[in-house]
Amino acid sequence: MAAELLDVNHLTVRFGGLTAVNDVDFSIYPDEIVSLIGPNGAGKTTTFNAVTGFLRTHAGSIAFEGEELAHLKPHQIAEKGITRTFQITSLFPHLLVLENIRTGRHLQERVTLWDVLFNTRRKRRVEEETREKAEDILNFIGLVGKKETIAASLPYGEQRLLEIGVALAANPKLLLLDEPSAGLNDTETQGMKELIRRMRAKSITILLVEHDMKLVMGLSDRIIVLNFGKKIATGTPGEIKANPEVIKAYLGERKGDAKR
């Protein structure tokens, strides 16, 4: 098996008296699509926030390609190659769709203040590159026609696509998607599924938090299940479906019907 891309060990995150993530271990391997599932409040988004540097960890290690991430700031973690989307739609609302994507490309733009002030050749080349790459991404996510639209005025489903586009612009190796299909209708969810597969085909490893069981089962190579902050199971979709612990945790929720 290839070396782990992301190796999380004994991760613990606390909020005051509440332990939201409790001694969680898991690994993600390159080119996988892994889903992180669990009932509400299980600690899934908290895990995302810890991995991407938005929350401090109280114990444990988060190693990405062998490097420890636990005390880095979000922008440093993005530099290492991990980006994410957020549970609540998170865009640059007043900017055009194209500008949203261009902003996402920040890490790839190696210009200094000198370059900018003196409008050097390098700066102009980088601007051109950014423009091209942004168009590529827009094509990839299917929003080329809307590139001059203001982000806040996009319909909800397209906003969610744009979010992924922005995260992609940073050229990540690992992409964390927080409930990408929340609020999407059937057609949009199908589109999202295909987009995720296309991203994996481009060698982007995907870790997603999801409540839509049909999507999870149909898309994932592996599934990690959390409940009350602890990992209770991990395995292939088939294994998880049959896992008694998992079924117990979801008792009261009908499987495959947890979509909002």
Add this chain to the structure above:
Amino acid sequence: MLFVQYVLNGLIIGGAYALIGIGLTLILGIMNVVNFAHGEMYMLGAYFLFTFFSKMGLNFFLSVLLAILTVMGVGFLFEKGILKPLRRRSIDTVMLSMIGLSMFMQNIAMLIWTPVPESIKSPLPMETYTLGGLYFLPQRILVICAALLLVLLTHLLLKKTKVGKAMRATFQDLEAASLMGIKIDRIYSFTFVLGAGLAAASGALLGPIFTVHPYIGNLANLKAFAIVIIGGLGSFAGAVTAGLLLGVFESLGAAYVSSGYQDAVGFILLIIILIKRPTGLFGKVRQLR
């Protein structure tokens, strides 16, 4: 002994500072309004005292009361006329509007009362009393007694009365308070009027001690903000403590360092607090956004 005298003087002025601070921390904490016009309530308190007492010859204590009530009325108009319509706007818009309002008030005051600084002669005897080696001016004793009384009354209001509880509930969680049936509009009005009244009281009490001119609100405002931030946003105890501390440090600073920089003491303390402990002495983590 001189040191104790300075501390005492500082506590007296600090008592008045506490009043402005309490008003502002309530407005800031409960209404989320950055009230840059708060200093002007202080200024109007002093000027209305001047009008009622020095110009119209009414009884001093009655004049103080009337001044406070008048400013509360003005505050009520501001809240209903300006703050309420702006409630959904961004915090920057409200801030800048209040700044505009503050400039407007200063200049209206200048037109009404002229820019010539006035002094209000205290009706109390001007001789100092000594007790245990310390000197007391009756006007200053009045200030500290009145300040203590008002702080106590406000504390009781917040803790014991229905409206006080509603105010505290609104501070903690606006949505929950409104869902519980608390009429937020009324609470906001009440809070603003209360804050204006306390600031006016401060202005009226300090009026006879310092000169009165249209721009005294500026410094009062900045000090009030310093007190609120140092004490902790929305914290009653914090505003009182910070107010007293500011008074004492200003007094000591003027005595031992330099009187010219007296007004800078507040900012220096503010900057120290912002670096060391941005939530303030008693504050909980809450962002002003």
Add this chain to the structure above:
Amino acid sequence: MSRTRTGILLALGVALIYPILITDPYFLHMAILVGIYGLLAISLNLLLGYTGQLSLGHAAFFGVGAYLSSLLFLNLGISMWGGLVLALCGCGALGFFVAKLAFKLRGAYFVIMTIGIAEVLKLVALNWVDLTKGPMGLTDIAAPQISLGWVTIDFGQKVPYYYLVLFFISLSVILQHRLVNSSFGRAFVSIRENEDLAESVGIDCYKYLVTVVIISSSIAGIAGSLYAHYVSFIDPGVFAFFISVNAVMMAIGGGQGTQAGPILGAILFTLIPEWLRIFGDARMAVYALIVIFMVIFMPRGMLYYASQLLNLGKKSHGR
């Protein structure tokens, strides 16, 4: 040639021949002030319009620039050119410290702190009489002369000074344009739009905030220096709250976060206080009403509402 390009060249053309068309010294004086305050407005617009941080203490940098430049001239005999450099560096350094201090505080806390800093500096200027002559202020701050062969340009005269200010404004407009249309500009705007998202794609918001504050404060410092050597007299009033407020009105009134906004705002808010003189003592009261009106009813600035009115087919671009 694009419409914007034509507009800019036209404006530049008018600006270049302005002193030839208008010889009345009063209007030249106004134009110079518009230029100096325009620099201040551009500097504030970078901070407020692009990164979205409101500063109500920009008079601090303006005043420090004025005093540094003046003191360098009066005490060490170094001409305005040196003063400009010192103002740029000194205010840049001050900006660095303010930024480090202020990054932890946002929104209203930052605003209050900027006000406080300007007030403290005013108190220092008032009380450090040995250095600043206190409320008496500094006088005879002369502008330099340059000898080019047989021609001497005396910047103590209005016309040459006008072109000097025009030069600096043009430089700033170019700088602003280049910054805005770059990864730096996009980083600045991302801070205003969504800081968490910006961080998540690798934008170090702290670094960019510090950068913009330093650039902003440096330009404001240059404005202060140009002011001092033009009016040749300064006092602690250069730290006045009114200057900070008026600068904000320029940045907002013209149109926040746009490139033409600050210039338009500078024209408006240099002229408005002048026109209000007809109200005599009520002048500032009317000004305050204008502030309230603009802030509430025209938060997007004149440019936006004017273009809506005239229905120019402008690409709807950000704020």
